[in-house]
Amino acid sequence: GAVVSQHPSRVICKSGTSVKIECRSLDFQATTMFWYRQFPKQSLMLMATSNEGSKATYEQGVEKDKFLINHASLTLSTLTVTSAHPEDSSFYICSARADYGYTFGSGTRLTVV
Amino acid sequence: AQSVTQLDSHVSVSEGTPVLLRCNYSSSYSPSLFWYVQHPNKGLQLLLKYTSAATLVKGINGFEAEFKKSETSFHLTKPSAHMSDAAEYFCVVSLPNQAGTALIFGKGTTLSVSS
Numbered sequence: 589g590a591v592v593s594q595h596p597s598r599v600i601c602k603s604g605t606s607v608k609i610e611c612r613s614l615d616f617q618a619t620t621m622f623w624y625r626q627f628p629k630q631s632l633m634l635m636a637t638s639n640e641g642s643k644a645t646y647e648q649g650v651e652k653d654k655f656l657i658n659h660a661s662l663t664l665s666t667l668t669v670t671s672a673h674p675e676d677s678s679f680y681i682c683s684a685r686a687d688y689g690y691t692f693g694s695g696t697r698l699t700v701v
Numbered sequence: 702a703q704s705v706t707q708l709d710s711h712v713s714v715s716e717g718t719p720v721l722l723r724c725n726y727s728s729s730y731s732p733s734l735f736w737y738v739q740h741p742n743k744g745l746q747l748l749l750k751y752t753s754a755a756t757l758v759k760g761i762n763g764f765e766a767e768f769k770k771s772e773t774s775f776h777l778t779k780p781s782a783h784m785s786d787a788a789e790y791f792c793v794v795s796l797p798n799q800a801g802t803a804l805i806f807g808k809g810t811t812l813s814v815s816s
Contacts, residue, residue, distance in 0.1 A: 620801035631791060632745075632806040639801065681745070683804065690735075690804055694744040 590616045590686030594693025601672055601700055609667045609696045611682035618684035621665035623657060626679040626695075638665050672700040705734075705775075705792045707807040715815050720764075720779040722810045724792030727773065734775045735793040735804065736766055745791075751775060762786070787814045 591614045601607050611621060620639050624632040636657050638644040644657035654676075656668040665684075669676055677700045682693040708723040726732055736748040749760025756768040766777045775792060792807040 622803050631808045634803050637801045637803055692745045
């Protein structure tokens, strides 16, 4: 089945630094990738939708200059958290729509100290 | 606008008893609905999905859900709970937007199973 590989699974960074999260579709072409954020004991909130070769569409309240999304190829989408702060600590998950349905990455737990 | 409401934030059952996790949806047209499960510190796993075919949908691990348009509900059930069913469950609806069709998650229901 369709698999999305997400890396890293866990990252700890210092305040003010940037962190890049990668999602790769391994056996299919992901024209559209979705990025979600999940705070502890809360649900997944859609942050943005990225389409290959075009600018991402951000949900209301999500800062596009802080959460940079690049979808330069049909198999790779990246989310960069710029100038990270402790309040950005969260679980970030990507998702892509394959022929049979949606598939999710395994998630990245970001801790900003 | 489309959304889902999970009516219970926490459900506790005993092993071997039935499970009922409730979900209501609001949609201006016939939606695609899903149930996902998330075990602690793990990713998401699709339990089942409804996409306008049979209204009673059977999923993995003995779970099933029934789409009831008259009640705008998509409740998840299982006849007999196992300890391994303890997890977070999300009712999800697909939402087309100008960029694509994203999945919108309910707030989740924590299922606890006691022995």
